[in-house]
Amino acid sequence: MTPREVEDLLRALAPQVLGILVRRHGAFSACEDAVQEALLAAATQWPERGVPDNPRGWLLTVAGRRLTDEWRSERARRDREVAVALREPGYAAVAPPADEAPSTGDDSLTLFFLCCHPALPRSAQLALTLRAVGGLSTAQIAQAFLVPEPTMSQRIRRAKQRIEAAGARFVMPSPTERDERLRTVLHVLYLIFNEGYTASSGADLHRAELTGEAIRLTRQLHRALPDDGEVAGLLALMLLTDAHRAARTGPGGELVPLAEQDRRRWDRTAIAEGVALVTEALTWSPPGPYQLQAAIAAVHAEAPSAEETDWRQIGALYRVLAAVAPNPMVTLNRAAAVAMVDGPRAGLALLAPLDVDERIAGHHRLAAVRAHLLELAGEPEAAREAYLLAARRTTSLPERRYLDLRAARLASDR
Amino acid sequence: MKYMLLIWNRPGFVEGLSEQERTALFGEVDAIMKELTESGELVGGQALADPSQTRTVQLRGEHPEVTDGPFMESKEQFAGYLMVDCDSPQRAVEIAARWPDVRMGFGVLEVRPVMDEAGTEM
Numbered sequence: 295m296t297p298r299e300v301e302d303l304l305r306a307l308a309p310q311v312l313g314i315l316v317r318r319h320g321a322f323s324a325c326e327d328a329v330q331e332a333l334l335a336a337a338t339q340w341p342e343r344g345v346p347d348n349p350r351g352w353l354l355t356v357a358g359r360r361l362t363d364e365w366r367s368e369r370a371r372r373d374r375e376v377a378v379a380l381r382e383p384g385y386a387a388v389a390p391p392a393d394e395a396p397s398t399g400d401d402s403l404t405l406f407f408l409c410c411h412p413a414l415p416r417s418a419q420l421a422l423t424l425r426a427v428g429g430l431s432t433a434q435i436a437q438a439f440l441v442p443e444p445t446m447s448q449r450i451r452r453a454k455q456r457i458e459a460a461g462a463r464f465v466m467p468s469p470t471e472r473d474e475r476l477r478t479v480l481h482v483l484y485l486i487f488n489e490g491y492t493a494s495s496g497a498d499l500h501r502a503e504l505t506g507e508a509i510r511l512t513r514q515l516h517r518a519l520p521d522d523g524e525v526a527g528l529l530a531l532m533l534l535t536d537a538h539r540a541a542r543t544g545p546g547g548e549l550v551p552l553a554e555q556d557r558r559r560w561d562r563t564a565i566a567e568g569v570a571l572v573t574e575a576l577t578w579s580p581p582g583p584y585q586l587q588a589a590i591a592a593v594h595a596e597a598p599s600a601e602e603t604d605w606r607q608i609g610a611l612y613r614v615l616a617a618v619a620p621n622p623m624v625t626l627n628r629a630a631a632v633a634m635v636d637g638p639r640a641g642l643a644l645l646a647p648l649d650v651d652e653r654i655a656g657h658h659r660l661a662a663v664r665a666h667l668l669e670l671a672g673e674p675e676a677a678r679e680a681y682l683l684a685a686r687r688t689t690s691l692p693e694r695r696y697l698d699l700r701a702a703r704l705a706s707d708r
Numbered sequence: 709m710k711y712m713l714l715i716w717n718r719p720g721f722v723e724g725l726s727e728q729e730r731t732a733l734f735g736e737v738d739a740i741m742k743e744l745t746e747s748g749e750l751v752g753g754q755a756l757a758d759p760s761q762t763r764t765v766q767l768r769g770e771h772p773e774v775t776d777g778p779f780m781e782s783k784e785q786f787a788g789y790l791m792v793d794c795d796s797p798q799r800a801v802e803i804a805a806r807w808p809d810v811r812m813g814f815g816v817l818e819v820r821p822v823m824d825e826a827g828t829e830m
Contacts, residue, residue, distance in 0.1 A: 417795055444745075445745075445793070448745060663830075696830070
């Protein structure tokens with residue numbers, strides 16, 4: 295096996311091994327550390343010596359041994375009496391048998407819920423999910439989020455302490471809590487995806503890999519919960535969005551707006567899978583926000599050209615989305631769609647109330663959409679002002695370059 | 709989201725402090741740094757040498773000219789920075805408000821969002 299294949303195998307096994315250990319011993323934090331050490335040992339040994347016949351059993355044994363060592367030394371620290379330490383259950387008693395039944399998808403699901411525990415800040419939920427469910431190392435996660443490794447290591451350590459302090463256990467949340475918790479898991483996966491997707495223009499390769507990781511984890515969640523329409527919707531949304539990846543940036547790394555993308559470069563396989571997933575889910579599931587966003591992405595994906603986009607259908611889907619999950623960002627996107635059907639003035643009218651909505655009033659996207667609609671409405675001067683305002687507000691370098699360029703084009707038109 | 713906290717203070721203000729006050733001041737800085745390290749929010753930071761050690765380089769005619777001393781002649785000078793990665797802008801401001809330079813009135817902190825290489829097509 296190549297190191298890459300070994301890594302893929304390890305990442306798939308990581309949540310299974312962790313699930314078995316935590317079910318057996320509790321002590322999530324200690325088990326998680328032990329699994330990380332076992333993964334590291336495997337990553338260095340397997341490519342050279344070959345993959346063992348029972349890779350999961352190997353990881354369980356090694357991680358179990360680490361746990362025993364850890365507990366032994368801790369006990370020794372606390373209790374100077376050697377005799378007591380020797381009576382502790384030895385490795386054989388603690389390490390699970392190597393042929394222990396494979397865990398079901400339920401273990402990884404429980405892990406998702408634990409990592410996205412409400413006691414954790416959002417950034418900690420992201421980091422812990424990537425490490426405990428995704429099997430990524432702290433160094434990899436730190437590279438992806440562009441922070442020093444000690445910072446990420448501390449973030450993960452603190453997250454595990456908080457989970458233990460909150461008395462969280464490795465069990466499924468109660469049915470009343472479950473829906474809310476699942477929404478958090480989906481949101482965390484969405485954020486991981488976005489972190490990688492928006493970075494895919496730059497040189498941030500490690501960060502861009504988060505896209506693939508988010509899709510892999512969402513697939514895993516979809517396998518565990520095939521009857522949840524929103525999980526299917528999120529997976530579809532990710533696939534349909536990621537399908538644009540090759541077309542969304544120009545040769546200089548500049549952002550190419552959807553309408554100007556070369557659609558021949560869209561990933562048709564990902565689109566086909568995404569469209570099938572969301573179409574199927576919408577036949578039996580009540581339409582949730584992720585399914586609706588995926589449905590909108592599917593309409594874009596199926597238009598042979600930007601001019602042939604079915605804006606009427608997109609507008610209708612945004613109307614449903616605004617009813618299901620009202621939020622100013624939805625209003626903003628809906629205004630852009632309405633403008634394509636009823637003209638820019640109709641779109642601008644929808645934007646007006648957002649100026650007094652403090653959740654979005656100062657957001658660069660509001661100014662950017664307004665700029666675009668003003669440009670369509672034949673008001674280059676006002677459009678230019680709005681583009682410049684948006685450029686000053688964004689904290690993204692490629693977005694600022696794009697918005698400044700749009701403003702400059704309007705100035706040279708005069 | 710990453711923020712840079714720019715520390716501006718009066719050069720030499722420490723000279724006017726008693727030993728006790730200095731110990732308290734540095735103790736506060738240490739405590740905040742420890743907290744930010746433990747929470748996993750601290751990305752980095754540096755303190756700068758006294759402004760008298762500054763050299764300012766700017767174009768005069770056709771050539772860059774080097775002069776001693778800082779560019780800006782203000783009472784407060786740029787003294788160092790802190791880089792944090794926080795979940796909200798409010799949290800970054802909260803950290804700045806607790807910095808002793810602000811709390812004791814020796815200086816000000818500017819909280820500035822750091823630009824990102826990532827972006828969304830529109």
